[in-house]
Amino acid sequence: MNGNRISSSPTSRQTAIRGNNHRKSMSKNRKVSAPTKHSKKQYTTKSKHPSFIRTEEGNDLIARAKRYLNGGYPVHFTGASGTGKTALAMQVAAELNQPATIIHGNHEMNNVDLIGGTTGWSSSKTIDNFVRQVYKQDANVKENWTPGRLTEAVQHGHVLIYDEFSRSTPETNNLFLSVLEEKLLPLYGTKQKQPSVAVHPNFKLILTSNPTEYAGVFQTQDALADRLITLEINLSQQTKETILRKSENLSEQESNTVWQLIEQIEHETDDESVGLGLRAAFMIARIAKNSKASFSSEDSIFRQTCSDVLSSYLVRSGRSGTIQEAQNLIREILQDSH
Numbered sequence: 001m002n003g004n005r006i007s008s009s010p011t012s013r014q015t016a017i018r019g020n021n022h023r024k025s026m027s028k029n030r031k032v033s034a035p036t037k038h039s040k041k042q043y044t045t046k047s048k049h050p051s052f053i054r055t056e057e058g059n060d061l062i063a064r065a066k067r068y069l070n071g072g073y074p075v076h077f078t079g080a081s082g083t084g085k086t087a088l089a090m091q092v093a094a095e096l097n098q099p100a101t102i103i104h105g106n107h108e109m110n111n112v113d114l115i116g117g118t119t120g121w122s123s124s125k126t127i128d129n130f131v132r133q134v135y136k137q138d139a140n141v142k143e144n145w146t147p148g149r150l151t152e153a154v155q156h157g158h159v160l161i162y163d164e165f166s167r168s169t170p171e172t173n174n175l176f177l178s179v180l181e182e183k184l185l186p187l188y189g190t191k192q193k194q195p196s197v198a199v200h201p202n203f204k205l206i207l208t209s210n211p212t213e214y215a216g217v218f219q220t221q222d223a224l225a226d227r228l229i230t231l232e233i234n235l236s237q238q239t240k241e242t243i244l245r246k247s248e249n250l251s252e253q254e255s256n257t258v259w260q261l262i263e264q265i266e267h268e269t270d271d272e273s274v275g276l277g278l279r280a281a282f283m284i285a286r287i288a289k290n291s292k293a294s295f296s297s298e299d300s301i302f303r304q305t306c307s308d309v310l311s312s313y314l315v316r317s318g319r320s321g322t323i324q325e326a327q328n329l330i331r332e333i334l335q336d337s338h
């Protein structure tokens with residue numbers, strides 16, 4: 001069908017007219033989205049950990065988390081950085097067989113990011129002169145509303161993984177109080193007709209956080225903390241070794257070399273809040289494997305990799321004053337281990 005379609009954008013104010021049959025009438029909407037902070041892609045909806053390694057300890061945590069979530073309670077994994085909280089959260093979400101959404105806390109996150117906001121406007125015009133003597137024109141301009149990830153998850157009953165939620169401000173996280181308590185998501189500050197969205201019965205919430213000693217982490221308000229079932233993630237050394245070995249296909253000896261070094265570095269500092277965890281072990285093992293280095297202090301690539309991966313940890317923990325000092329210490333530890 002041909003007709004007159006008029007669309008305009010807030011930036012160019014250009015008018016485009018398409019079609020040539022003036023005796024027909026029609027109404028067409030053309031949506032124009034102005035780029036806003038909210039429209040930036042900052043989420044992922046892929047929840048499955050790509051190569052999750054199962055262990056007894058992990059299975060136990062997953063079973064407990066699923067039990068609490070299926071019982072209607074949000075689960076909160078807390079622990080030092082790199083201990084596997086996000087990996088566990090993703091695995092739990094995948095095993096619940098529901099659509100999942102993941103969002104990452106940060107101090108700039110606000111209600112618009114969570115609830116949604118306007119992302120431009122659309123206009124439509126209907127020109128009707130089907131009957132030659134009658135000319136009728138209807139113009140309609142409206143703001144486009146894009147729901148935030150929380151609104152979508154709440155409305156459609158997703159599992160929402162809120163990774164590092166305590167990096168968002170407590171004011172922002174207040175929204176979760178009514179979601180958990182009243183089962184309503186209030187649409188604060190929006191121009192939506194309805195004041196709130198009802199929480200779908202299948203909606204489930206998994207949160208992860210680092211302890212409050214970590215830089216950039218806010219203290220969680222008691223009202224929210226009280227509504228979560230908090231599981232501390234502090235995997236045993238044996239479990240961490242199994243995860244690394246199976247995941248990176250390491251020999252027992254390769255795995256031992258990495259962990260012995262990490263343990264010695266951790267021993268150098270007594271600040272547990274800057275734990276090295278699995279992440280550092282994964283970095284060293286992956287890079288060494290990828291570069292076909294041998295896991296030995298005699299191998300220059302291995303030595304260099306360990307030094308580059310671990311030195312900033314020694315500085316952050318206060319054990320070394322500079323990166324250079326830290327690198328010297330790591331070299332000494334590697335030499336001693338030979």
Ligand SMILES: Nc1ncnc2c1ncn2[C@@H]1O[C@H](COP(=O)(O)OP(=O)(O)OP(=O)(O)O)[C@@H](O)[C@H]1O
Nearest residue numbers: 051052053080081082083084085086087243278279
């Ligand atoms: N069971 C597992 N199987 C395979 N890889 C794992 C497993 N657990 C953790 N990992 C890997 O270990 C590393 C650290 O895990 P993860 O990112 O989940 O830690 P985290 O506790 O969420 O860290 P942070 O607090 O810094 O966000 C990642 O590379 C992750 O893929």
